[in-house]
Amino acid sequence: MKRVIATKLAGIALTSVFSVSAANAALINVTVSGPGKAAAEAAEAQFMSYLKESTTETFEGFTAATGAGDQTGSINTSVGSFTQLIAGGNGNDACNDDGFSCTAGLAVLNSATSPFGGRFPMPEGADNRNWLDSMDSQEMMFSIAGMYKAVGFYMTDPNDVGGLMDIVLEDNTTATYDMNNIFTGAESNGAAYYLGFISDVSIKSLVFRSNDDNDGFGIDNVTVGKVPEPGTLALMGLGLVGVGLMRRRAR
Template identity: 35%
Template sequence: MKRLVLAAAITAASAATNASVITNVITGTDAEVLAYGAFYESNFITSTKETFENGFTTVAGGADNSGTTVNTSVGSFTSEATATPGSYGATLAVSEASTTVFSGRKNTTAGGTNWLDSNDSTKVVWELALDPVSSFSDIGFYLSDVGDVEAFLNVEFDDGTTQSIDLLGNTPNGNLQYVTAHFDPSVTYAKIVFNNLLADGSWADNDGWGIDDIIVGKVPEPSSVALLGLGLLGAGMARRNKKA
């Protein structure tokens, strides 16, 4: 039984502990999720988007050692060693659709082939690039093959509080989800930690996920954007929203 836990540690610009984040998780058919992601992206005023299509060398088979850190236009992703390393150690892979050995993980870029694969790492840390900070308020990204059985999104704030968001588990192999997060204006630094855990809290060393089409930037009145997005939720789609 797999559980993927994403923990976002957020540090505000001051010592105040009221920085907040509003998160959404959308799932459904691939077409529905892709439509929602396209709608969400269309609302950004300024943005940087990472598709993993340019400037990367894909790893043949998806299982070879591609190193512990992958630097991207939206920050760095690092596989960190845990008490139980993943099947391929503390590694990551920029994978390609025709050569990957992993079932269910996929590209979401129109006309593209690549995505960033966890390579079955038990812990992956994403240090977001917020430069300039004034142009940052929101992020969105696709996750594939996540939450086959059970999954939660935990957001840890600088005061130590946490919240859990159901990543819509019990979904089939190869499922696609779109995750969004809106950050309080006081946030100047953000980090998301992906922990691959089993239901009993132990590390899952032979399971993983793919991430693609990450957008980081600024949107106007993001709460209104989220409400408009509800119009795209057809039969079979589901949504979870949490606000700290």
């Protein structure tokens, strides 16, 4: 059974998509801000208000990479690990600028030294300079540390994802989202969004699957959290805008 709710909430464009399997019921609430920094920051505040406990990784505690020698296949953080599953660049080590490489793995970048104009730290602030960059990965996985039903993050330059996002739940079923539907088509270079996901079962991992091996995206302020019980049922009355599609499949 699939249920989509479409309404308006305080001028913030949000996505709410629910898919319920009769054999293994799970409810996922998806929040996607409108484009732009102000809308993204407002959506983060809204998402955080749902949580009773949370941990946020800002990436400010990492030394930013300055070249391929600082990139790595996996980056461990306070909220989980980020791993490059499939490199981008179509095998071209030098596909990125200023000494970075598509095949050398992921990197934490800094606004003062990044070679990319479209990706940047979020939210805006003098004390926020770093973010996690996909480095044009065709597939990147975020494995969540612990049992959490909520995860949210900023995404910059999201049109470059242009493919699919898998959300793997604790029962090993997967919710798959078409990113073009979530972002409603092409986005300008440097666009910023906030995405939040809340499930009634724990979320194990997210996998970002790009359809472009020579372009990437940035992620910042990644939050994992717990919601009041029954948290996801309460969210059904919040009034969100439904624009995406989700399907569940067994793994």
